[in-house]
Amino acid sequence: xxxxxxVSTAAPPxxxxxxxxxAIETHxxxxxxxxxxxxxxxxxxxxxxSAFGFLGPNGAGKTTIIRxxxxxxxxxxxxxxxxxxxxxxxxxQALRRVGAIVEEPxxxxxxxxxxxxxxxxAVRGPETLDRIDPALARVGLSERAGEKVKSYSMGMRxxxxxxxxxxxxxxxxxxxxxxxxxxxxxxxxxxxxxxxMVEQEGRTVFISSHLLDEVEKxxxxxxxxxxxxxxxxxxxxxxAQGGGVRNELILxxxxxxxxxxxxxxxxLVRDARRADEGLRVELAGDPRTVAxxxxxxxxxxxxVTRLEPVRHSLEQRFLEVTSRLDAAPATxxxxxxxx
Amino acid sequence: MSAIAPxxxxxxxxxxxxxxxxxxxxxxxxxxxxxxxxxxxLIWALVLAVAPILIFxxxxxxxxxxxxxxxxxxxxxxxxxxxxxxxxxxxGPLAAIxxxxxxxxxxxxxxxxxxxxxxxxxxxxxxxxxxxxALALCWVVIIGAFALLLAGSFIFASNLPTPGGALIFNGxxxxxxxxxxxxxxxxxxASLTTSKPAAIIVMIAWQVVASPLIASISSxxxxxxxxxxxxxxxFSPVHVGEGGHGATVTMGEGTALLVVVVWVAVFLALGAWxxxxxxx
Numbered sequence: 001x002x003x004x005x006x007v008s009t010a011a012p013p014x015x016x017x018x019x020x021x022x023a024i025e026t027h028x029x030x031x032x033x034x035x036x037x038x039x040x041x042x043x044x045x046x047x048x049x050s051a052f053g054f055l056g057p058n059g060a061g062k063t064t065i066i067r068x069x070x071x072x073x074x075x076x077x078x079x080x081x082x083x084x085x086x087x088x089x090x091x092x093q094a095l096r097r098v099g100a101i102v103e104e105p106x107x108x109x110x111x112x113x114x115x116x117x118x119x120x121x122a123v124r125g126p127e128t129l130d131r132i133d134p135a136l137a138r139v140g141l142s143e144r145a146g147e148k149v150k151s152y153s154m155g156m157r158x159x160x161x162x163x164x165x166x167x168x169x170x171x172x173x174x175x176x177x178x179x180x181x182x183x184x185x186x187x188x189x190x191x192x193x194x195x196x197m198v199e200q201e202g203r204t205v206f207i208s209s210h211l212l213d214e215v216e217k218x219x220x221x222x223x224x225x226x227x228x229x230x231x232x233x234x235x236x237x238x239x240a241q242g243g244g245v246r247n248e249l250i251l252x253x254x255x256x257x258x259x260x261x262x263x264x265x266x267x268l269v270r271d272a273r274r275a276d277e278g279l280r281v282e283l284a285g286d287p288r289t290v291a292x293x294x295x296x297x298x299x300x301x302x303x304v305t306r307l308e309p310v311r312h313s314l315e316q317r318f319l320e321v322t323s324r325l326d327a328a329p330a331t332x333x334x335x336x337x338x339x
Numbered sequence: 340m341s342a343i344a345p346x347x348x349x350x351x352x353x354x355x356x357x358x359x360x361x362x363x364x365x366x367x368x369x370x371x372x373x374x375x376x377x378x379x380x381l382i383w384a385l386v387l388a389v390a391p392i393l394i395f396x397x398x399x400x401x402x403x404x405x406x407x408x409x410x411x412x413x414x415x416x417x418x419x420x421x422x423x424x425x426x427x428x429x430x431g432p433l434a435a436i437x438x439x440x441x442x443x444x445x446x447x448x449x450x451x452x453x454x455x456x457x458x459x460x461x462x463x464x465x466x467x468x469x470x471x472x473a474l475a476l477c478w479v480v481i482i483g484a485f486a487l488l489l490a491g492s493f494i495f496a497s498n499l500p501t502p503g504g505a506l507i508f509n510g511x512x513x514x515x516x517x518x519x520x521x522x523x524x525x526x527x528x529a530s531l532t533t534s535k536p537a538a539i540i541v542m543i544a545w546q547v548v549a550s551p552l553i554a555s556i557s558s559x560x561x562x563x564x565x566x567x568x569x570x571x572x573x574f575s576p577v578h579v580g581e582g583g584h585g586a587t588v589t590m591g592e593g594t595a596l597l598v599v600v601v602w603v604a605v606f607l608a609l610g611a612w613x614x615x616x617x618x619x
Contacts, residue, residue: 070457072619095459102457106450110376119373119451122365123460164454 022081023048023172023204024069029078031061031068031228038064040228041078046206046221048171051198053215053222053236054208055318061228062208063103066176070100083171096124099165100174104181105157109150113141113160116149120164128167135166139193154181162193173197173205179214191218212315216240224318247283249290250275252306253297262300268293278306366464370472373445380441381476384434388484391430392422396491403495415499416506419492420577423510426484427517428572432546434484435477435518439525440538442473443610447533453619466614470526470607477522478515485514509576517571520599521546524567527606531613554588563588570598 024046031039038061046052056062067073069082071091080087085094107116114132121128136145139159144152152160158181165173179187195218197203209215215222216236223233232239253259259279263272268289271282283289290307297304375381399413411417425431446452446465455465493501502510521542529538550568553559563569569588573595590598 067453067618070453072453072456092459092461095457098457098459100454100457102453106454108373108376108445108449108451110378111373115372115376119369120454120458122362122369123455123458123465126361126365168458 021048022046023050023052023083024206025081026065026069027079029065029068029080030076031064031073032076038228039068039075039078042225042228042230044223044230044233046204048204049198049202050220051194051205051207051218053219054206054225055210055212055215055222056208056225057210060210060225062210062225063176064228065225066100066102066174066206066208070095070098070102070174072102097168097171098174099162099168099170099172100176101158101161101165101178102174102176104154104177105161105164107149107157107160110148112146112148113152113156113163114145116160117145117164117167121167124167128169131167131169135163138166139163155183155186158182158186158190162190171203173203174208175205176208177210178207179209179211187214194218212318216315247286248310249281249283249293250277250306250308250310251279251281251297251304252277253279254303254305255301258300259297259302262297262302263293266293266296268296280310362460363464363468366460366468367471367475370442370468371475374438374442374472374476377441377445380437381480384437384477384480385483387430387437388426388434388480389487391425392484392487392491395422395425396495400495403497412495412497412499414492414495414497414501416492416502417499418495419488419502419506419510422488422492423514423575423577426481426488427514427575428568431481431484431514431518432521433543434480435522436525436539436542436546438477438480439473439522440529440535440542442469442476443526443529443531443538444533444535445469447530447617448535456619462615463611466530466611469530470523473522473526474519477518481514481518482511485511506576513575516574516599520567520571520603523603524606527603527608527610530610531606533613533617561588561590564590564594565598567598567602570595570602 022045024044026042026044029039029042029044030037040061042061042065044065054062054065064073068075069080069087071088074088082094083097085091087094107113108119111119114136117132117135118129121132133142136142139162141156141159141163144156149157149160158178162175162178165175179190182190191214194205194207198205198220207215207219219236221233221235222239224231224239251259256274256279260272260274263269263279263281268284269281270284273280281293283293290309294304294307396413396418399410399418402410403412446455452465456462489502489507525538525542528542529535532538532541546568550566554563554566554569556563566588570590573590573592
């Protein structure tokens, strides 16, 4: 057990903090396990009413920050606020409207699904008892609620874990790798449920995952973390673009050299280079200049066989920033993109 | 996740939880539910508490039936006293240890403890609710065993005197005290170690092997008063040993009470400390 050292408790009173526009805010959050630094000065800002992805490879520190935010383990330095309340100073108040699944959801296997919810409800307070049946209905477990959890599949346990979160009527849901063990249909339903919680009910959902595609499809914004550092954070679109708007094309041509020469002299093109797919061209301006570029190449005698705008994916960006970290782990600054 | 319909409207500001008494009552009920539904623990506790009494009466009754001259009837005050020792000092404590250890490690061993911690409820409250829940189940089992003992003492008494009201009352109190103290200490030790096997082995080894052995070493003198089982035996309403009030080691009532209180307080404090500080 690490002792809580240097964790500031001098945050403003809860009455002033609770109206903050951020569901989670951390400054310089640091957690060490002996010599190993699991969280290295994490600065995180999760806006309310959004689905926020916390992306990173295995061992990046995703679960550690969740455990620290929830008070399961103590930070060594830094400050945290959850729903506007300073943690750990006002942890009880902060977590009253937080639902969380840390790692895989665990239950008393010898009890039924409903009994497991009753146990958490007893701890949360009498007002949550009335939420048990609606929560079970919401995750589609009403008919199996009387069965012992040991007979549940992994997917059903995940759903029961979500039902357990709903007992808090949560303003903030913290889900650690929530789609683990779900089949494709279950993942789709899970994604829809998350989006409904955000869009229809105004809840904030914080999802830790190493599944880039999942975060890209489910979340509004994300942070990429590696080796205990937040490398970059922003909206999904901004992250994928890499912080600036980059309009790129993939070109298939019959004469690569001639095409490169032609494009090199065009003011419409910022950069053109060979790529596995043919040519990769970064436009200097508006994407509507694509037709003009095509015309320029044709006029120069280049046969264009393929012309495809590049869709920047979060996966690309993820690989870029994490591999960049490999190159310069000690000097990488946290990058914040967009507003 | 087919039924996706909002269960609540837009979230409002944090609401106040129910009164602390209501929450404590609910938490106790929840911990009791976890324990009583743990079939393996409950069955073994019942077997340990009840089976020896059944065997005791069965063997005594058979002996008496086969040779009434040599063997007295299986009931009466003397057999009640012998049975009370069995329940309170030998097998009852084993049942109490099983239940106490289950209560102390149940949440942590299956990984549910962290899910309770993330509710924001204090860890002290989580620890505190384990103790009365364990005691409640332990005493249900022990009262069952005591009822069996009492029934046997009357049914098989034949012409022997039966236990009076005072002896029955004091005997029940002694059984509840002896097993309750062990149960509470087991909750504390199990919460400290968070390991079910380790806590069970340590407690049974101490109770069954180490305590009697240390108590028998007369050269240790008055330091043996610190042995828990000796202090508990001091409160026995029936003769259980050589010392005053039936204990092997002689001590005053105040000393015996102090020893019991210190044991309970120390292990509760250790369990509470561990629950409060451990990574969940």
